[in-house]
Structure formats: structure tokens, C-alpha cells
Amino acid sequence: MRKDHTHISVILDRSGSMKSIRDDVITGFNAFVNEQKSQPGTATLSLVQFDSVDPYEVLYDAESLEYVGPIDTTVFAPRAKTPLLDTIGRSIIDLELKLARMPHFEIPDRIIFVVITDGKENASREFGREQIATMIDRKQNKEGWQIAFLSADLVAISEAVNLGVSKDSVMAFDKTDMGMTTSWDSVSSRVAAYRGSQASSIAFTDEDRVRQASDWERLKRDE
Numbered sequence: 001m002r003k004d005h006t007h008i009s010v011i012l013d014r015s016g017s018m019k020s021i022r023d024d025v026i027t028g029f030n031a032f033v034n035e036q037k038s039q040p041g042t043a044t045l046s047l048v049q050f051d052s053v054d055p056y057e058v059l060y061d062a063e064s065l066e067y068v069g070p071i072d073t074t075v076f077a078p079r080a081k082t083p084l085l086d087t088i089g090r091s092i093i094d095l096e097l098k099l100a101r102m103p104h105f106e107i108p109d110r111i112i113f114v115v116i117t118d119g120k121e122n123a124s125r126e127f128g129r130e131q132i133a134t135m136i137d138r139k140q141n142k143e144g145w146q147i148a149f150l151s152a153d154l155v156a157i158s159e160a161v162n163l164g165v166s167k168d169s170v171m172a173f174d175k176t177d178m179g180m181t182t183s184w185d186s187v188s189s190r191v192a193a194y195r196g197s198q199a200s201s202i203a204f205t206d207e208d209r210v211r212q213a214s215d216w217e218r219l220k221r222d223e
Helices: 016-037 084-101 129-142 154-162 177-195 206-210 215-222
Strands: 002-013 042-050 057-064 108-117 146-151 170-172
Touching (some): 016 177, 042 084, 084 129, 108 177, 129 154, 146 154, 170 206
Parallel strands (some): 002 108, 108 146
Antiparallel strands (some): 042 057
């Protein structure tokens, strides 16, 4: 395996309900990329966005991080429904095939898989929950992939845990500008720590979760 090399896959919900936080998603993703570029070591990034019109639109395909540019509203334009299971399934299989075709000495020694959505599954046709649970178990628990899941919907959060995503790597975010901003910041911090061997996994901290309190509660704490 290629030491000090990380592959990061970001699976981004582009369904219509994401429209209210569209600009914050864009700003957060761009900040995430810039932060990761500043970290030591090398990395590649895949970015997949999804909705029921196009459940698997690949914007970056294992691109060297230095060549990943910013996204904008012409790229991330929320619409339609949420085929979450289909996108997770296709993303895992696609990455699995890419890794299988690589010479052993080129395979990244760290694989990070991040899903960001604001809602629960409502449009998948290709993959079922049992299939995805089996895939997550194999990749996360047997092959060491770090799978993180963030959602604004508590039902989706519960479902992610039921699918086998580690509870430490699942976090709810407030569907506000501040909630989206702080969630991207938390993801970037956890990814950087894992890449730099300062953490053994992508596990959100109590501080990360406290920061996702409502705007009102946050303002009260600051008074």
C-alpha cells in the first residue's frame, strides 16, 4: 500500500430539500477542500452528488487533491428526491473496482467515505437496506474504511446506525447556515486528524456535537 496517502469520497445529497442550505453546502465543501490541501501527505478525492434525476453524478473521480477546484451554484443545484441507498451502493462498488485495478503499491493506506444528506431515503430502486448494510460491514469492519454519515434528519441518522455505520462516526446537523458550516468544519478536522495519524478513526467528538445545538441555544450560551 502507498503510505501517507488517503482517498476521500464525498457523497453529497443534491435533492430539492437541500435548497435552503445550498450556499452553505457550497461554501463548506470548498473550505473543506482548501483545508485538506494544507495538510501533510497526499490525497485523492471523489465527489458524487445525487438526486432522483441523476442518482450518481461524478464531479471528481479519484482526482489528486491539488487539482480539485471549487464548486458553485451551477454545479450544486438542488432538485428532486433522495435515492440515498442507490448512491451509497454505487459509490462503494465504483471505488472498490478502482482500488482492485490499482497496483498494490499505489493503493491508498487510508480510505475515507463521507455522506452528507438532509433527509432520509425515498427514491432508491437498485439497492436495498440489507445489501447496503452488508457492504458497509465489509468495508468498515473488515477492510478498515472510515465511513462518516451526517444528516439533518433524525430518521436518516437512525437508519445509518441500523445500516452499520459506527455511532461515533454519525452526526446530526442543524439545517441552518451555522449548522452546515460547523458540520463541514467538524468533518474537515476529523479527516485531517485521521490523515495525520492523530486519530485512529473518523469519530466526532462531544464538542462537535455540542456545536450542532440550535442557534437559539448557542446564542443563550454566549450571553
